Amino acid sequence: MYLGIDVGSLAAKAVLLDRNERVVGWAIAPSGTDHVRTVEQLVGSVLESAGIAREAIRKTVGTGYGRRNIPFADLAITEISCHARGAALLYPGCRTVVDIGGQDSKVIIIDDRGKVLDFSMNDRCAAGTGRFLEVMAGTLKVPLDEMDLLSQRARRTAKISSVCTVFAESEIVGLIAGGENKEDIVKGLCRSIAERVGTLASRLDPLPPMVMTGGVALNGAVVKALEEKLSHSLFVPENPQIAGALGAALIAHKEDEKGTRP
Amino acid sequence: MNRPVEIGFLSTYVPRELIAAAGFRPRLLRGLESRETDGSLAANLCPYVRRCASFLNGDEGSKLAAIVLTDSCYPMLRLRDLFREKGTLPVEMLLRVPRKHTPEAVNFFRQELDKLAKQLTSLSGAYSGEERLWPVVEQYRMTRDLQRRAADLMLSGSVRGLASGFTTIIDDEHRFTPTELQRRLETLLAGVDRSFLPASSPRLLVAGSSFLNTQLIEVLEKSGAVVSAIDSCAYGRLGTSVSVVVGDDLLSSLATAYLNQPPCLRMCHGQDSLTRTLKLTRRGSFDGALYVLPRNCTPHAYHLLPWRETLRKTGVPVLVLETEDGDWSRPGLLTRIEAFLESLGEISRA
Numbered sequence: 001m002y003l004g005i006d007v008g009s010l011a012a013k014a015v016l017l018d019r020n021e022r023v024v025g026w027a028i029a030p031s032g033t034d035h036v037r038t039v040e041q042l043v044g045s046v047l048e049s050a051g052i053a054r055e056a057i058r059k060t061v062g063t064g065y066g067r068r069n070i071p072f073a074d075l076a077i078t079e080i081s082c083h084a085r086g087a088a089l090l091y092p093g094c095r096t097v098v099d100i101g102g103q104d105s106k107v108i109i110i111d112d113r114g115k116v117l118d119f120s121m122n123d124r125c126a127a128g129t130g131r132f133l134e135v136m137a138g139t140l141k142v143p144l145d146e147m148d149l150l151s152q153r154a155r156r157t158a159k160i161s162s163v164c165t166v167f168a169e170s171e172i173v174g175l176i177a178g179g180e181n182k183e184d185i186v187k188g189l190c191r192s193i194a195e196r197v198g199t200l201a202s203r204l205d206p207l208p209p210m211v212m213t214g215g216v217a218l219n220g221a222v223v224k225a226l227e228e229k230l231s232h233s234l235f236v237p238e239n240p241q242i243a244g245a246l247g248a249a250l251i252a253h254k255e256d257e258k259g260t261r262p
Numbered sequence: 263m264n265r266p267v268e269i270g271f272l273s274t275y276v277p278r279e280l281i282a283a284a285g286f287r288p289r290l291l292r293g294l295e296s297r298e299t300d301g302s303l304a305a306n307l308c309p310y311v312r313r314c315a316s317f318l319n320g321d322e323g324s325k326l327a328a329i330v331l332t333d334s335c336y337p338m339l340r341l342r343d344l345f346r347e348k349g350t351l352p353v354e355m356l357l358r359v360p361r362k363h364t365p366e367a368v369n370f371f372r373q374e375l376d377k378l379a380k381q382l383t384s385l386s387g388a389y390s391g392e393e394r395l396w397p398v399v400e401q402y403r404m405t406r407d408l409q410r411r412a413a414d415l416m417l418s419g420s421v422r423g424l425a426s427g428f429t430t431i432i433d434d435e436h437r438f439t440p441t442e443l444q445r446r447l448e449t450l451l452a453g454v455d456r457s458f459l460p461a462s463s464p465r466l467l468v469a470g471s472s473f474l475n476t477q478l479i480e481v482l483e484k485s486g487a488v489v490s491a492i493d494s495c496a497y498g499r500l501g502t503s504v505s506v507v508v509g510d511d512l513l514s515s516l517a518t519a520y521l522n523q524p525p526c527l528r529m530c531h532g533q534d535s536l537t538r539t540l541k542l543t544r545r546g547s548f549d550g551a552l553y554v555l556p557r558n559c560t561p562h563a564y565h566l567l568p569w570r571e572t573l574r575k576t577g578v579p580v581l582v583l584e585t586e587d588g589d590w591s592r593p594g595l596l597t598r599i600e601a602f603l604e605s606l607g608e609i610s611r612a
Contacts, residue, residue: 065593080601104594116605117579123594 001056002256004248005039006079007031007066010102012038014046015245017253025050026242035069059252063244077251079244080108080119086247087211088114090237095207098197098226098234100216102130107201120200126165128196130216136189139169140182150186151221158188186221194225201230208232213243268325272314273332275359277516279402280379283395285388286327289436302344306558308337315341327385328353355381363521372517392512401440403506408447417490419465419546421454425489429476463488464606467543470554470562478554485603492542536565540572550606552581579605
């Protein structure tokens with residue numbers, strides 16, 4: 001068995017793979033502040049749900065913001081490489097990965113085997129990330145999982161001119177006070193995220209097929225806005241949040257094979 | 263109170279030989295955090311000049327007997343205006359640098375150097391002509407020969423660990439006399455690891471403003487990479503770029519040598535400096551390249567895209583790292599570097 005653990009800024013994910021690269025179990029938990037404890041609980045949870053003993057794990061790879069906080073990991077690999085590998089398994093032949101996580105977003109160009117060719121990331125500003133959506137959903141008093149439905153009902157797209165999360169929040173308060181529809185604002189927010197990520201993509205040569213990973217991929221409205229901005233459809237896997245942990249587990253498998261190869 | 267013994271300078275057109283011959287220690291100014299100059303200088307001014315402004319506002323400025331500025335760029339002239347406004351400048355000397363290398367330009371610059379020499383003499387009383395200047399020129403010549411040997415070896419990409427050692431020495435150059443520098447360089451060259459480099463050691467080129475960012479080079483070398491660094495900003499052009507051929511008139515020889523060095527990026531046509539950067543780039547065979555792009559530096563911004571495209575066309579992957587004040591401990595920067603190394607086939611160990 002091979003274990004991949006992705007400790008992100010907001011959520012920690014774990015994926016267990018067998019030697020045929022099939023997902024045997026996975027789990028997600030809030031990262032919290034004690035990553036070591038979080039990871040122990042997460043691993044316990046995934047092993048229990050899969051009915052696998054800890055001793056069956058041959059190799060573990062850690063990734064994400066907290067990748068160096070996993071004391072039992074054999075390797076620490078960046079989330080860029082891991083998302084690339086994970087996306088390539090989920091959608092073989094994909095060439096561009098768009099990952100929007102809790103506090104960063106990235107666009108990764110890969111070859112047809114999941115090897116990273118180029119990348120661009122935003123990790124200094126919350127705009128264009130899951131945190132941006134969280135803050136705005138709170139201001140609008142709208143559950144995150146209802147944003148897609150609301151956006152579909154929009155008659156127009158409200159223009160959100162601020163690129164800063166803090167100022168955008170103030171702007172939205174002003175729009176609401178001015179009688180703007182929530183639906184239109186939600187659509188405007190999704191476009192705002194798409195604009196930010198589109199800027200990242202414009203620094204590279206993104207090619208189809210494109211895959212979207214990260215928790216924000218669960219928001220259909222954002223996916224639609226991104227597809228419009230990138231002028232390409234985005235494949236969203238069933239559990240996009242675990243793509244990084246999946247990629248980490250794949251790398252664990254490959255590294256183990258390298259070590260045992262005669 | 264002891265008389266200050268250092269003369270500060272920013273521009274590589276200032277002949278340190280003249281300063282040393284007058285009995286002072288030439289000190290290349292580095293400066294501090296540019297944030298300290300907010301309000302004094304425009305935020306989008308050259309980051310190197312901004313850092314030097316903050317330096318001279320603090321206690322460090324009191325250690326200088328004088329500062330030599332040149333008129334080679336507007337940011338430096340703005341710095342001069344600032345110090346005059348604030349009244350914190352020690353004795354200031356302005357060296358006018360011609361943009362051409364014609365015989366007339368050399369003659370003009372020779373006159374400027376003569377003027378500078380006289381100003382230095384009036385400060386110290388020590389400089390009295392060629393008999394003091396000649397041994398100093400010879401000392402610097404020997405040091406520069408060693409610097410050139412080290413730089414050539416580093417650019418060959420055939421030895422480990424040289425880039426961080428070399429850039430550290432250049433970084434600290436102002437702290438040492440030429441003799442002390444020679445000793446350090448000789449020790450560096452004697453200690454290089456010439457053992458066989460495994461194929462798994464990626465050969466990396468660090469370009470842009472690399473010499474101001476030794477910490478980055480250390481991070482790369484720790485990962486097992488063999489690093490070569492080229493720099494088109496102040497640091498990287500020091501030492502290696504001035505070649506004094508002593509003729510009948512020592513000041514003319516200095517004027518010729520300093521004007522013949524690769525010009526400051528602001529002093530030459532962008533295409534010329536790009537061509538030079540590409541020529542240096544082609545000296546080695548690299549698996550990957552990083553460009554250290556200082557924020558608000560127009561010459562580097564000009565270079566970046568054509569340089570990157572040229573490398574990409576030859577199949578060399580490029581990572582661009584935009585930096586403010588060279589804080590390489592930021593996790594996001596380290597993640598980018600690690601991801602780049604991973605893409606070149608190296609796996610970081612936990």
